[in-house]
Amino acid sequence: MISSHNVLVDQAFRTPQFWLLFAVLFLNVTAGIGVLGQASVMIQEMFSDRVLGAGNGVTAAAAAGFVGLLSIFNMAGRFFWSSTSDRIGRKPTYMIFFALGAALYFLIPMFGNMGSLILFVAGFCVIMSMYGGGFATIPAYLRDMFGTANVGAIHGRLLLAWSAAAIVGPSLVNGFRDRQIASGVPAAQAYSTTMSIMAALLVMGFAANLLVRPVAQRYWADTRTPAAHPGDD
Template identity: 55%
Template sequence: MSLLSILDREHSVARPGYSRWLVPPAALAVHLSIGQVYSFSVFKIPLTRLLGIAKSTPGDWTQAQIGWIFSLAIGILGLSAALFGPWLEREGPRKAMAYAAVLFALGFFVSSVGVRTHQLWLLYLGYGVIGGIGLGLGYIAPVATLIKWFPDRPGLATGMAIMGFGGGAMIGSPMAVKLMAFFHTPADLGVSRTMIVMGCFYFFFMLFGALLVRLPRPEWKPEGWTAPTKSSGMVSTHNVAVGPAFRTPQFWLLWLVLCMNTTAGIGIVEQASPMIQDLFGISAVAAGGFVGVLSLFNMGGRFFWSTISDYLGRKVTFMILLLLGVIGYAVLPYTGHAHLNSIVLFVLISGVLLSMYGAGFSTIPAYLKDMFGSQQIGAIYGRLLTAWSVAGIVGPVLVNYTRESQLAHGVDRATAYQTVLHIMAGLLVVGFLANLLVRPVAEKYWINNQPLGKG
């Protein structure tokens, strides 16, 4: 047996007696690592001052140019998840998670070279494309695996995995800030060496998760749990293959729900550090702390709302999330106005909004499982994540370019975000209406009309 064969699917099937509670730590190791992408905004201002050091010079990159790095990473995440979803089902999660570790780390290394040589295309290639493929593989593998281990509590299962992705900024943001401060010199902001260290750290942490993860045996089920044999409400007991699922109206309605919710949230995630500095004039270090606080809300929301959805149902949970989001985005821009100027209120509303944003990601896999069954959930979920690809481009572009347009027309920094945040509220209204239209999947799409556990 070769060393790499340990990554094969047949070598990652759990033996009798293996506890399913060992799988969440493996999922968290990967998701806490790739969740670093949510702290990318701490790099934005330093990357615009690589030449000027103290401030941007004419040869430095703009925030809008830097924003495309994040957009590419998220866009490639969704596309690679869709492309490699069927491959994941064949090859198993261990191989996918190991490859994700290699690619995510390599993205940092290539980007480090781009920073040192001041070639923006290398950051697009490294962090955006190579790292983005690592993000896609690392994202879907733990989620699809946990759903198979927790058929009795799918909301809890997806919440455990995706909670880690939302919490990645809690580690990535202070790590990046402290490393850049450590490597800082009068002629170097320390970004390049910070990326090298972070790439190495995440590689070994993700590799630990890959070696720990296991698949359940085909005949395995939770002790004392009996698979339902009859559909109930919005929860089906039948499986749908990835091809037919892709053609159902339910798939595209859920695609729209995820896209709208993600577009609204991701623009804030990508611009979080510069936004709070623009609105309230705080330091970069304090803004990095704000990004970490948002990570806590993002992480907590992923676990709380997805767990609650096991009791309320996915459709009702999304109704609540989207409606509260509309209110939050409508109010948020006014917290920085002179007559209010409440940083506490800004942080609180932003935190609640990020908890709902994270909740969308953690609840949607369980929603898909309810609609299409768990047999090909990895492949179906991978295709749905193309919604994230679209949102990853549209959200930051809306925020960055609307902000620049507002500033170019003489609008002050405190009100430059008002228009775009109200646009985000409108997008959530569209998502709310799409969710309202979701109905159970028609019988003609079922795999041989076989209930779960019988086919």
């Protein structure tokens, strides 16, 4: 999966690999950033005094600490997962992101229904580490696919996926939560549908990553400087 050839930015834009990686980044970021903005509200609603009993619910201060913890795992994941990808490869690393992330999104509502705050926090910490790791690993994935000649420019175009995900992710979480509550679903249970949708997005990301193959030879570009010949000016 590591190419020894270069693909120029305009050619890379025409390859199926670029758009598959665009989908990979978009779906990974959508699932991660969608819950990050609602993390404080989510933990307070799922583990409120009404659910756990008076005096046992998560306070606003504790919820702020939870958000801070997620930020730490987001940062740490960038180091851990990018280093892991150097050992096992970019494609297998993203397969872990999507498979493990989908499983955790399915399980998190169950953790909330069980009243297990520890499992809930641990699950989201792992998800946030993979969110950060996905963002940090994508430049190396692009280098493997398209070579080093134009990887910076290719990465710049691919970041459009991050920008789109920053809009779609929070909109999905907020929209479905508000609809659930408006239809009479208790706030503590309003995230079950949203978590299932996030899991489905990650399954789609897994499929997109699975389809990534080396770039076809017709897209390669020879970027070496031609050797000089005697008599050339």
